[in-house]
Amino acid sequence: MSHELLPYTVKPHPITAMYSGKLGTWLFLASEVMLFGALFSTYILLRVANPVAFSHANTHLNITVGAINTFVLIISSVTMVMAWAALHEKNLGKCRMLLGVTLACALFFLVVKLVFEYKVKWDHGTFPSTNPFFAIYFTMTGLHALHIIGGIVVIGYFLGPGSKLYATNPEYYANRIECTGLYWHFVDIVWIFLFPVLYLL
Amino acid sequence: MSLLAQTTWWLPPDFSEHGWQIDRLINWLHYFMAVLFVGWGVFLAYCMTRFTWKRVSMAHYTPVKAKASKVIEVAVIIFEVILLVVFSMPVLAKYKNEPPTPADNPFEVHVVAQQFAWNIHYPGPDGIFGKRDIKFVKDATNPIGLDRDGDPNAKDDIVSNNQMPLPAGRHIIVKVTSKDVIHSFNIPMLRVKQDAVPGIEIPVWFKVKEGTTSDAIREQMARTVVVPAAGESTTAYELWCRNNLTFDEVKGADGQVVLKKGAEPGKDHLEALRAAGVKELRVGPRDPVEIHCTQLCGLTHYKMRGQVLIQSQADFDKWYEEKAKGTGDFIED
Amino acid sequence: MSHGHDHSHGSHGHDPHGHDHHEPGFLGKYVFSVDHKVIGIQYAVTSLVFLLVGFTMMLIMRWQLARPDEAVPIIGGLLARLGITNAGTRSLLPEGYNMLGAMHGTIMVFLGVVPLAVGGFGNYVMPLQIGAKDMAFPKLNMMSYWVFLAGGIVMLASFGANGGAAQSGWTSYPPLSNIALSGQTWWLVGMVLLITSSLLGSVNFITTIFHLRAKGMSLWKMPFFVWGQLVTAFLLLLAFPPLEAAGVLQLMDRVADTSFFMPAGLYVGDKPVTSWTGGGNPLLWQHLFWFLAHPEVYVLILPAMGIVGEVLANNTRKPLWGYKTLVYSIIFLGFMSFIVWAHHMYMTGMGTAISTFFQATTMIISIPSVIILTCFIISLYGARIRYNTPMLFAISFLPMFAIGGLTGLPLGLAAADIHLHDTYYVIGHFHYVVAPGTIFALFAGIYHWFPKATGRRMNEFLGKLHFWPSLIGMNMIFGPMFFVGIAGVQRRLWTQVDYNLGQLTQSWVVFSSVGAAVLGLAQIPFIINFFSTALAGRKVTQNPWDATTLEWAAPSPPPHGNFLTEPVVYCGPYEYSVPGKKSDFCPQCQPMEA
Ligand code: HEM
Ligand SMILES: [Cu+2]
Ligand SMILES: [Cu+2]
Numbered sequence A: 001m002s003h004e005l006l007p008y009t010v011k012p013h014p015i016t017a018m019y020s021g022k023l024g025t026w027l028f029l030a031s032e033v034m035l036f037g038a039l040f041s042t043y044i045l046l047r048v049a050n051p052v053a054f055s056h057a058n059t060h061l062n063i064t065v066g067a068i069n070t071f072v073l074i075i076s077s078v079t080m081v082m083a084w085a086a087l088h089e090k091n092l093g094k095c096r097m098l099l100g101v102t103l104a105c106a107l108f109f110l111v112v113k114l115v116f117e118y119k120v121k122w123d124h125g126t127f128p129s130t131n132p133f134f135a136i137y138f139t140m141t142g143l144h145a146l147h148i149i150g151g152i153v154v155i156g157y158f159l160g161p162g163s164k165l166y167a168t169n170p171e172y173y174a175n176r177i178e179c180t181g182l183y184w185h186f187v188d189i190v191w192i193f194l195f196p197v198l199y200l201l
Numbered sequence B: 001m002s003l004l005a006q007t008t009w010w011l012p013p014d015f016s017e018h019g020w021q022i023d024r025l026i027n028w029l030h031y032f033m034a035v036l037f038v039g040w041g042v043f044l045a046y047c048m049t050r051f052t053w054k055r056v057s058m059a060h061y062t063p064v065k066a067k068a069s070k071v072i073e074v075a076v077i078i079f080e081v082i083l084l085v086v087f088s089m090p091v092l093a094k095y096k097n098e099p100p101t102p103a104d105n106p107f108e109v110h111v112v113a114q115q116f117a118w119n120i121h122y123p124g125p126d127g128i129f130g131k132r133d134i135k136f137v138k139d140a141t142n143p144i145g146l147d148r149d150g151d152p153n154a155k156d157d158i159v160s161n162n163q164m165p166l167p168a169g170r171h172i173i174v175k176v177t178s179k180d181v182i183h184s185f186n187i188p189m190l191r192v193k194q195d196a197v198p199g200i201e202i203p204v205w206f207k208v209k210e211g212t213t214s215d216a217i218r219e220q221m222a223r224t225v226v227v228p229a230a231g232e233s234t235t236a237y238e239l240w241c242r243n244n245l246t247f248d249e250v251k252g253a254d255g256q257v258v259l260k261k262g263a264e265p266g267k268d269h270l271e272a273l274r275a276a277g278v279k280e281l282r283v284g285p286r287d288p289v290e291i292h293c294t295q296l297c298g299l300t301h302y303k304m305r306g307q308v309l310i311q312s313q314a315d316f317d318k319w320y321e322e323k324a325k326g327t328g329d330f331i332e333d
Numbered sequence C: 001m002s003h004g005h006d007h008s009h010g011s012h013g014h015d016p017h018g019h020d021h022h023e024p025g026f027l028g029k030y031v032f033s034v035d036h037k038v039i040g041i042q043y044a045v046t047s048l049v050f051l052l053v054g055f056t057m058m059l060i061m062r063w064q065l066a067r068p069d070e071a072v073p074i075i076g077g078l079l080a081r082l083g084i085t086n087a088g089t090r091s092l093l094p095e096g097y098n099m100l101g102a103m104h105g106t107i108m109v110f111l112g113v114v115p116l117a118v119g120g121f122g123n124y125v126m127p128l129q130i131g132a133k134d135m136a137f138p139k140l141n142m143m144s145y146w147v148f149l150a151g152g153i154v155m156l157a158s159f160g161a162n163g164g165a166a167q168s169g170w171t172s173y174p175p176l177s178n179i180a181l182s183g184q185t186w187w188l189v190g191m192v193l194l195i196t197s198s199l200l201g202s203v204n205f206i207t208t209i210f211h212l213r214a215k216g217m218s219l220w221k222m223p224f225f226v227w228g229q230l231v232t233a234f235l236l237l238l239a240f241p242p243l244e245a246a247g248v249l250q251l252m253d254r255v256a257d258t259s260f261f262m263p264a265g266l267y268v269g270d271k272p273v274t275s276w277t278g279g280g281n282p283l284l285w286q287h288l289f290w291f292l293a294h295p296e297v298y299v300l301i302l303p304a305m306g307i308v309g310e311v312l313a314n315n316t317r318k319p320l321w322g323y324k325t326l327v328y329s330i331i332f333l334g335f336m337s338f339i340v341w342a343h344h345m346y347m348t349g350m351g352t353a354i355s356t357f358f359q360a361t362t363m364i365i366s367i368p369s370v371i372i373l374t375c376f377i378i379s380l381y382g383a384r385i386r387y388n389t390p391m392l393f394a395i396s397f398l399p400m401f402a403i404g405g406l407t408g409l410p411l412g413l414a415a416a417d418i419h420l421h422d423t424y425y426v427i428g429h430f431h432y433v434v435a436p437g438t439i440f441a442l443f444a445g446i447y448h449w450f451p452k453a454t455g456r457r458m459n460e461f462l463g464k465l466h467f468w469p470s471l472i473g474m475n476m477i478f479g480p481m482f483f484v485g486i487a488g489v490q491r492r493l494w495t496q497v498d499y500n501l502g503q504l505t506q507s508w509v510v511f512s513s514v515g516a517a518v519l520g521l522a523q524i525p526f527i528i529n530f531f532s533t534a535l536a537g538r539k540v541t542q543n544p545w546d547a548t549t550l551e552w553a554a555p556s557p558p559p560h561g562n563f564l565t566e567p568v569v570y571c572g573p574y575e576y577s578v579p580g581k582k583s584d585f586c587p588q589c590q591p592m593e594a
Helices: A020-049 A051-060 A063-088 A092-123 A132-159 A161-168 A170-200 B019-050 B068-097 B214-220 B235-241 B267-275 B313-325 C008-012 C026-031 C036-066 C076-080 C094-129 C138-160 C183-211 C224-255 C282-316 C323-339 C352-378 C389-406 C408-412 C414-420 C424-454 C460-486 C500-536
Strands: B107-114 B117-122 B158-161 B163-167 B171-178 B183-187 B192-196 B202-207 B223-226 B244-246 B257-259 B280-285 B289-293 B306-311
Touching (some): A020 A132, A020 C183, A051 A132, A132 C224, B019 C389, B107 B192, B158 B163, B171 B192, B223 B235, C036 C094, C138 C183, C224 C282, C282 C352, C282 C424, C389 C460, C414 C460
Parallel strands (some): B107 B171
Antiparallel strands (some): B107 B117, B117 B158, B183 B192, B244 B280
8 A cells, every 4th residue: 555645635736726635625516516506406497387385385484493504504614714724823622622613513503404494394294295395495405414414424533533634744634624614615605595595585 | 032122211201291391301411421421431441441551661740731621620510500590490490380370270189198098189079179187087988087077168079099080181280298207299101299298288280291091001001911831930921911901802712702801911811821822912001100109108108009090181070070979989999 | 847746745744544554455455446457447347247238138128129029038037037028938028128228228328338438448547648646536436436336236236126127218207207116216326326426536537637647748748538538527527416416306206205307187007196296397307317418428428539549549650630629629529518408308399499509509519529530530641550459449430430420410400300309210329329439449448458457468360350240240230220210110119010110120120139149249259358368368568559658658567656667748649650760659758859
């Protein structure tokens, strides 16, 4: 097994000005844009075809809960950036603490989503099959929730076992936190689109 | 060999008024393709034989400043533009955007596709289609859910299964839809094709050439089938007799009738035919103009075959009156 | 590229996960390897097996088409256990035909050609050609393979599902696919895995090409094959997600009873549909599907063009004619391929404005294909052609692709498509592109790079014994389909003998099936050649073809890390027969003056 890292794993490439992980993350996010783009297009198409179902259904959503979750996610994005910044101050402890806060926000978001939104709807007998609005609502928020879970796994890894890398190669570790952050901001931005589109419009 | 002689190489006959434009486009496209292909091919063959390892001692680093490729590209572009703008767009526009006007006195028919049949819905003499709703659907008697009892307009409607009688020489509008999955309503010999999408009703229109009848087409498509001797393969015989009818009574040497006029010969008749010394049969397709389903629609998609019965307006009217009287009738195929 | 090589900081770091400082064992070396070459070979071997499986399915179908309702020879009894044949008569059942048809399409495209062209050749050859030590993300690369394999296993296992494998065609149009049995769910799960694998792979490819090129390897010095892989990776990256979204939506429709693709008021079989509320649109699926699936056909063809470019340049002993034009053409193809998708939907009732737009884009996209073909053919002019097996396959790609490409024109013009849409003409058209086209290019690639991967060269006699009957077989199969289609016979039929037009073309069908048998037999010399060469073939030098590109500067097979000394690139990829030079080729890694 090679003990040498490939070029530009840590240092940015002179032309793209990114290290490989960052370029890879951006490419991945480009594909994610296409994924959610397709779903937003579906939303538009369904909405045009079913104006009544859509204009009534979103009154069933709890805007307060949605807004709280939006706020929490925005906080988590900020703490994510701060965690990365802490590494520039060479303060791993602070970084991990902030990652912990981010993780807590993410978990909070999920629990709220599950208990105060999904479960409430299910108890009312509202399911994805109820009408086209709830179909797209559950599908998009569900897929978003899967992305949150993915984020939790990654953040948890770098908070825990992954942080050992800091001792041997702090710059590499900081890069990974940066990429995690890019992903996390994306997940956040998706929600910032989802919230008005599903809850407010 | 008789098999090969009767095999087709190109477009099937066309009995619609608009079809020639489609055929013309297809033909010209293929001339154009042939020219390009032969051009490339000749050049390729020349290079392949001229520039071999033995005949050349060293390849040319920059052999050509080929203007040729530019010429080809520009020619291709010009030709494609012509085909698109002159021969495809207007044809399509007419096919899609210019329905017959009331002045053309068009005849409207609805087609409701289902797994695996074509339900043809005629409005009856009143010219008004009765309401359809799935809550009235009964599989065997009312496949399209026609509201026979509630809607007076439905009283004289005619619903037919797979059989589609149509008058020649009159504008026809077919509104295509489906009860279940996506099908595609296709009559190759009338150059008509339209997907049948559930939840949407899409119109197509065409006109069968004046004077066409299914009987005449059957005669036109007649073929001679060789009766295989004992011990010979019967594959070709069976294929060519399938869904085909005899034109005349077939009699043996002793004058006994082996096959009636208009009968479908099959494997069962072989022995009698041989015994009677019949060497050849003249047959024609029972349903010369068929409806194909061109969209995979499930298990027996391959069987979703309808028949267009082309008649003169007078014959058609007679049939129409007749059927409309038998209210509630459902015509089996 | 003045500082293009300054990665010294990076390379001093320690591998954070390198706790195992011993040599990897058998598993680490050959199974869970992160080496791009091992992964490439894993991909290649797996996909060759899948190609054979997909082809065998088609042989069974061709049997049924030629001998309707007759017992399938040899495996007829076995297939009865899977519900594909009738247990009594052993003939192929209509549901069996539909299963095999859907799976043939899916397997050939997603488990055969793409993984061989991209996962196999891309993985193995591309890093070598740009002078990289490995892919940018080796572990991700390994994961791509395993996710791909999982997807393949799910697909195959779906034959054991209740009611058998998916039967709604590789296009899986709803509502048919929504109301289908559980095999369709397996298909969707398999597709999501395959898509995920492709996405991971494309991120890896693009990053590798942008970041890991050797010193001196500017973009315009990259071999054409690498360009092909780069454009392909972008297509995969951006076109696949919408299909993934569509797959998720269909999965929701099937599992959670949503109605994304279900309109209200359906009546299936003998009862009204009640499990879906309706409100959806079945055409939405078609848009999402073809938004992927048109770029997908360029994913099938671009790597093939890349291989043909390499083999042609090498065996004509001269530079590819119009290298830059070729590159611009495939980039243009890549862009355009995103805005032609609805030419598959002319018959769905779309308006003339929309169909005019898609007709125009389709005509425009045909231009770069014409340019590419013309460049390739002009490349032969003034050449010194060496007719070895890879060259035979590569040259025959040209007329075969020409037929495939040209017959796309009538399908791209909506008026002609009225008659041709969904007939056998379509099957003939795209198979000329992907079977005698892409598959031949892939064979060319196997013969061409086999010496690199094994250090042994495949037998020429067996190679020609493979090539000629394959060429004949392919044309026997697919040529007649144009006549069947133009006569108006639709595709996906269990048998066509009930139709008038079907009867009139049935002899073509029989002829075509004979061709399939010829093609099948023609693969025997290849299989023998493949294994006997791998085990005991003639050993050759590092650069047996006197080639210029970087992969030939590495030992055969290349060791872990690929190059013994870090390669530096001095000249373009195809400096053959440079005037005034003694040798007829100048490798990219040697200064021209030498
Ligand atoms: C080399 C041998 C091959 C043969 C003999 C063959 C033959 C056929 C035939 C006869 C059909 C039409 C079946 C029908 O409509 O009922 C078909 C369908 C298809 N084939 Fe192939 N094929 C071959 C290779 C390939 C390859 C290499 C690919 C793709 C890369 C491919 C992709 C497809 C697809 C996508 C379909 C449509 C399936 C559907 O209807 O859903 N085939 N093939
Ligand atoms: Cu159908
Ligand atoms: Cu396309």
